[in-house]
Amino acid sequence: MTRPQDQDARWISHGERPVYENEWITVGLADVEVPSGERFEHHTVTMKPAAMTVVLDDAGEHVLMSWRHRFVPDVWNWELPGGLLDPDETPAETAAREVEEETGYRPRRLEHLVTFEPMIGMVRNAHHVFLTRGVERVGEATELNEGTFEWVALSDVPELIAKGRITNSGSLVGLLHVLALSGPDARASRAE
Structure with missing residues (x-):
């Protein structure tokens, strides 16, 4: 089943900043906007693949x-x-x-x-x-x-x-x- 991307349901990132990082992990805060229009900071974690x-x-x-x-x-x-x-x-x-x-x-x-x-x-x-x-x-x-x-x-x-x-x-x-x-x-x- 193939579904086209629905731009109305997409979360939008208005930027992201690291709050902690080392060679193994980065913890960040992203400024996101959800489809309802609400905007807030969302934690992110980035690790090596x-x-x-x-x-x-x-x-x-x-x-x-x-x-x-x-x-x-x-x-x-x-x-x-x-x-x-x-x-x-x-x-x-x-x-x-x-x-x-x-x-x-x-x-x-x-x-x-x-x-x-x-x-x-x-x-x-x-x-x-x-x-x-x-x-x-x-x-x-x-x-x-x-x-x-x-x-x-x-x-x-x-x-x-x-x-x-x-x-x-x-x-x-x-x-x-x-x-x-x-x-x-x-x-x-x-x-x-």
Whole structure:
């Protein structure tokens, strides 16, 4: 379904100023006007874009994930390899670099799945999600604080999500995308 942009429903920004910034995050205040004509200051948060990869084994039956603790929400969960884009990198270059640094594996080929904004109401933080089918072992992981990576059965992922063992937005989006592509309806449509 395609919808034309409706200029009458557009929020208008009359400017934005930073109130706090460092190399990781910028918190700002934007002077916005909403469609009703009301005008007010709205908080904004800008963070570096990120890239993550769904790494499948050659058979497509297991996904490489890290069991790790995230101190801000104080949760343990399974996550895909990924990280923030360096200024001189494309999202695909970041995805490949992060897989190799965090796991010691090199992706054979990356396929872009989706780019999304995890908190679109106030935060600018594009997440680029990739898929690789098969990897080559090239050494040991060089990033040692990224948790413990294991091959997790793809068939276990829905239960892990249901039990709150996968809570990271990038991991959820990537894994749900792959599961949708591999479901019975997707297999039937590819066979036609």
